[in-house]
Amino acid sequence: MNTNLRQEFPAIKILKDEPLSKYTFTHTGGNADWLALPTTVDQVQQLVSYCTAHQLPLTVLGNASNLIVKDGGIDGLVIITTELTKITVRGNQVEAQAGAAYIDVTKAARDAALTGLEFAAGIPGSVGGAVFMNAGAYGGETRFVVSAATVLLPTGEVRTFNNDQLAFGYRHSVVQDNQGIVLAATFALQPGDQEKISNKMNELNTRRAARQPLELPSCGSVFKRPTGYYAGKLIHDAGLQGYTVGGAQVSTKHAGFIVNVNHGTAADYQAVIKHVQDTVKEKYGVQLQREVRIIGRDK
Ligand SMILES: Cc1cc2nc3c(=O)[nH]c(=O)nc-3n(C[C@H](O)[C@H](O)[C@H](O)COP(=O)(O)OP(=O)(O)OC[C@H]3O[C@@H](n4cnc5c(N)ncnc54)[C@H](O)[C@@H]3O)c2cc1C
Known part of the structure; x- marks a missing residue:
């Protein structure tokens, strides 16, 4: 098929044969045939329905901090969500679009004196990637704070999954099984003391910088924790x-x-x-x- 996604979607930022090494935390990876950076959920939906209708392979990435893209690149269309960055605080809840940096969500929570997200202060992924992976650190896990996520299913249906329905496990959520695309997530937090929240985030980031090689490209911990070992x-x-x-x-x-x-x-x-x-x-x-x-x- 002779696809020209730039002609099909002139309003969306789309790049052809784009090196993914420019986006991945490891600085590795070949080219995406097509790379789209949608700025609205509607654009994501348009791209997904086009891929379904034309059987174009589709891959969705967030901050690309937990993956290795092979040197041959990726077939079809890669959507990177990092332009979907809206974060809204409503009472004790923080709502964030999938491409918002998890770190920015933790800062928004701190600025609103909401506690519960301090553990994620240094996790360099996006909200979508954090839900997909049930990202966690220092005893905290995404599953303890996410009350709901909006997911675009391969059928085109947009459905809200509550915490139970997200079926979180160790570095796992239902989104890994249903091939959905996380569009947004809601974090249910508690009122807290802003100074304590801020101090906790700083303390965890200091510990992280002392132990992890943040000065070099990497993809974080490569292996899962095996039962009974580190x-x-x-x-x-x-x-x-x-x-x-x-x-x-x-x-x-x-x-x-x-x-x-x-x-x-x-x-x-x-x-x-x-x-x-x-x-x-x-x-x-x-x-x-x-x-x-x-x-x-x-x-
Ligand atoms: C220095 C460093 C430190 C790290 N520390 C931690 C840590 O403490 N704890 C931890 O858990 N992880 C850590 N990580 C790993 C990583 O940041 C997390 O797993 C993060 O949640 C991945 O998010 P991402 O947006 O980068 O996902 P990506 O790497 O872009 O994608 C990971 C997977 O999620 C899928 N995905 C991404 N966005 C969506 C979406 N919107 N909808 C559906 N699927 C999606 C992708 O298809 C892919 O399969 C670290 C990584 C680095 C480089």
């Missing part, structure tokens, strides 16, 4: 810190992170991940599962 400790004990393929390296600061130290490719990342999994399995009999998602086509 992935980082297993990787550290296996002597894998500093292990490097091309430009991708097991961080010497935090063994759970793989950092891009020198123009690493997605293939470098994949090779490091495999080596870490194989070594930990061989030494400790533990199969590390990836938290990070690997998407796209091989080169």
Whole structure:
């Protein structure tokens, strides 16, 4: 099919053969055939129905902080939500569009003296990605604060899911199963003391900066926490810190992170991940599962 999405949707910002390495936190990844940056929910709906009608593959990304896009890029259309950034405070609730930075939502809550979101002060994803992944840190999880999310289903139906219906689990929500696109989420918070909220956020961000290699590109913790173990400790004990393929390296600061130290490719990342999994399995009999998602086509 001879698609020209720019002609089809002149009002939407659409780029052709756009390098995804410009958007991913790892700075890796090939080109998207098409990349759209919609600014309204209506534009998202238009693009999704076009893809359905024309059987054009569709991928939705937020801040691209929890994935590795392969070096061959992504077929069809990639929608990046980061222009959908509206955040509204209503009483004890904060409503945010999917592309709003989770960090900005935590700041809006703090500014309104609402407590409950401090744990997310340093999670660099979008609201949509946080709901999709049930992002969490320092004992907090997205599932403890989200009361509802608006989701565009593949059928074109827009449905509001309450907290139960979102079926959150460890780094999981129902959106991973129903192929939905999160359009917005509502966070139910409690009135709190603004200074205490602010201090807590600062404290957690200081702890994060001391432990995590935030000065280098990465995709956060690569592996899920295996039952009864810590992935980082297993990787550290296996002597894998500093292990490097091309430009991708097991961080010497935090063994759970793989950092891009020198123009690493997605293939470098994949090779490091495999080596870490194989070594930990061989030494400790533990199969590390990836938290990070690997998407796209091989080169
Ligand atoms: C330095 C660093 C620190 C991190 N610390 C943490 C942490 O403490 N805790 C934690 O949980 N995570 C952490 N992460 C990982 C990441 O920030 C979170 O998983 C975040 O929730 C991902 O959001 P995103 O918008 O970047 O998602 P993306 O990486 O863009 O996408 C991740 C997945 O979500 C899907 N997705 C994104 N948006 C939508 C949407 N609107 N609708 C449907 N699906 C969607 C994508 O298709 C993809 O499958 C860290 C990452 C980095 C780089």
